[in-house]
Amino acid sequence: MRLRVQCFAFAAVVYAVGLAICAALLGVQNLYAGESPLASGAEVTGTARIGECARSGPISEYGFGYWWDCEVTVSLPGPRQVVTVLGHSIVTPEDRGGPVRLEGHCSRTDPDDCTFGRGGHPLVGMLVPVLGMVSMLLLGSTLFLGGAFLMVALLGADLAWRLIRRRLRPNERPPDDQWFTAVPEGRGFRISMGRLLLAVVLLNFVLYTLAAELL
Known part of the structure; x- marks a missing residue:
């Protein structure tokens, strides 16, 4: 016994x-809002308009803390637009005041399949x-x-x-x-x-x- x-x-x-x-390590990972240097596809740069946002926390898939998932409409050269959802507070409701510059990668076979982030240092990435x-x-x-x-x-x-x-x-x-x-x-x-x-x-x-x- x-x-x-x-x-x-x-x-x-x-x-x-x-x-x-x-959970703490996961939270530290998600503090980085930039694109991963390992991301593949065609590099793109565009501006985003922030739509609806949902908040999660204090414990979620992103670790400890409160995080925002926001729907964004990204305007890319072409011109074309991509609608997607950005997680772990890459963008927040406070960014609705104006266009947000985003960097990302889009699939070469499906141009609407894109990942985005804000600029970040490659070493940190x-x-x-x-x-x-x-x-x-x-x-x-x-x-x-x-x-x-x-x-x-x-x-x-x-x-x-x-x-x-x-x-x-x-x-x-x-x-x-x-x-x-x-x-x-x-x-x-x-x-x-x-x-x-x-x-x-x-x-x-x-x-x-x-x-x-x-x-």
């Missing part, structure tokens, strides 16, 4: 800290994908560790050990203080880690589904 309580506490801490850091990779690695580690601790807390050490090792031989289960360090070797290690990863993925999927229904 003590091990279950400890694992539940560890899972709560791992989830809370890991997801909070991921290169840091955004790096932050994205760091946050994804951190998210994966958080879900794996948190799920592993939560699995032991819900199932108990014996059942969790059977799930990972397939069968429990006499005296095979390690003491509680050595449970996470007593791992099999060789092919047994690969099989055990595969089962553990599958169980953690399924558990996190259930948690996500429940959270989506409740929220």
Whole structure:
């Protein structure tokens, strides 16, 4: 029982800290309003008129904080116009006073498929994908560790050990203080880690589904 309580506490801490850091990193990424240097397509520059805007926050797909999604009509050389929605406060309702200069890229096969942003320093733009990779690695580690601790807390050490090792031989289960360090070797290690990863993925999927229904 003590091990279950400890694992539940560890899972709560791992989830809370890991997801909070991921949300903070996501918010930092979305502070950059410029175009990504990795964007492909024909470069375009135009002016935008701001339409309807919707606000999201304090926690959203953009991380912590309050953000604006605004419909814009972008006038491009040609002349032609592209109507799209810009997220994470690239433009805000305060920009309705006049035309806003935007830079972007349009698909060479579909001229209406465009992405836009405000001017930004290329070096800063290169840091955004790096932050994205760091946050994804951190998210994966958080879900794996948190799920592993939560699995032991819900199932108990014996059942969790059977799930990972397939069968429990006499005296095979390690003491509680050595449970996470007593791992099999060789092919047994690969099989055990595969089962553990599958169980953690399924558990996190259930948690996500429940959270989506409740929220």
